[in-house]
Amino acid sequence: MKYFSIILIAAIGFVSCSKDDSPSPTVTPTTSTQSGPNLIFKLYFDSTLARLDNLGNPSTIPTGNSAQSPVFHKMSAHYIEFAPDSLTALGNGEIVYHGAETSIGGSDAVDFSQARTKGQGEVFYTIPLSQVSAGTYKWLRVSLTYQNYDIKFLVPGFGLQTGRLASFVGFNTYITSYVINSENISVNGNKLQGYWGFETNVLGNTYISEGQSLGTTVPNPISNTSPIPSGSCVVTGNFPTPLTISGNETTDITVNINLSTNNSFEWRDINNDGYFEPSDGVNPGDTVVDMGLRGLFPTYQ
Incomplete structure (x- = not known):
């Protein structure tokens, strides 16, 4: 057992996103309590949705790798924007949410103490529709900053185990x-x-390990016409039918942030057995090559 906690630190090279180059906030990040019609955002994690690559194309698991669909518990986002079309540059759309930041740690960072962290089917954010510009929007952009989910891994002599991962994927986070x-x-x-x-x-026995990682897949189907800055964590998805906000709504509009968890935790499978094995105690173990989410598929009602 003594090598167990060590292998988690040494072998799990978890990946994440880098700096979110989104513009400064234009919306105060507070939940509305007014009785009028609201724009409501809810989170959903779905392993049956398509698995996409950085360009938004269907992605398969490369030979020599294996993957699993994690069980998500919580997630946080730092930025939400509507884009009218595929030519709209990041920041030029309708920014409806930008989370709190702080420089108490020395440089500008997401303030995790004020971050909204929600689970499956929960309301992530609410804003009065009166504060949203009227228009027709085809695309949704969301910058994801925190993930909390379970993965399965194999430990020789102890069988298949479950571990909980908390991953901070924002550009910088004060914790x-x-x-x-x-x-x-x-x-x-x-x-x-x-x-x-x-x-x-x-x-x-409880084992804790911490670490730092490299980079991850960030799907953006309109990267050719509206690229995300290098190192950004903003995922992009289109509405099946464009969302129109008239400014004369009398009822709420709910936007579902549907996120693909389809085989989103991927590793180099040394012995091709389909199990994530950080180490067998003797030989180099499996190493993580990608994690997180594999696409944004927003809907509304």
Whole structure:
């Protein structure tokens, strides 16, 4: 058992996103309490949605790799924008949400203490429709900053295990402390994109590991006409039917942020057995090559 916690740190090269070059906030990030019609955003994680690459094309798992669909518990986003068409540059659309930031850690960062963290089917954000510009919008952009989900991994001699991953995928995050599953981790400082914490319990013993990572897939189907700046974490998806806001609504509009978790946790499978094995105690183990989400498929009602 003594090598168990070490292999999690040494072998799990978790990947994430880099700096979100979104413009300064134009919307105060507070939930509306007014009784009038609202624009409501809800989160959904779906492993049956298409698995896309960076350009928004269908993506298969390369030979020599394996993947699994994580079980998502929570997620946070830092930025939401409507785009009228595929030529709309990032920041030139209708920005409806931009989360709190702070420089208390020395440089500008997402303030995790004020971040909205929600789960499956929960309301992520609400804004009065009176504060949203009238128009017809074909695309939705969302900058995702935090993920919390379970993965399965194999430990020789102990069988298949479940671990909980907390991954900070924003450009920079100021964290006082956070809870992975049951354990509270104190940070009290800034963490650059890709900082993660991992918690698992084997035979009654809890193991915690932390680390920093590299980069990840960020699907953007309109990258040819409206590219996302290098290092950005903004995922882009189109509405099946354009969303029209007239300014004369009398009822709420709910936008579902449907995110693909289809085989989003991918690793180099050394022995091609389909199991994620960070180490067998002797030979180099499997290494993670991608994680996170594989597409944004927004709908509304």
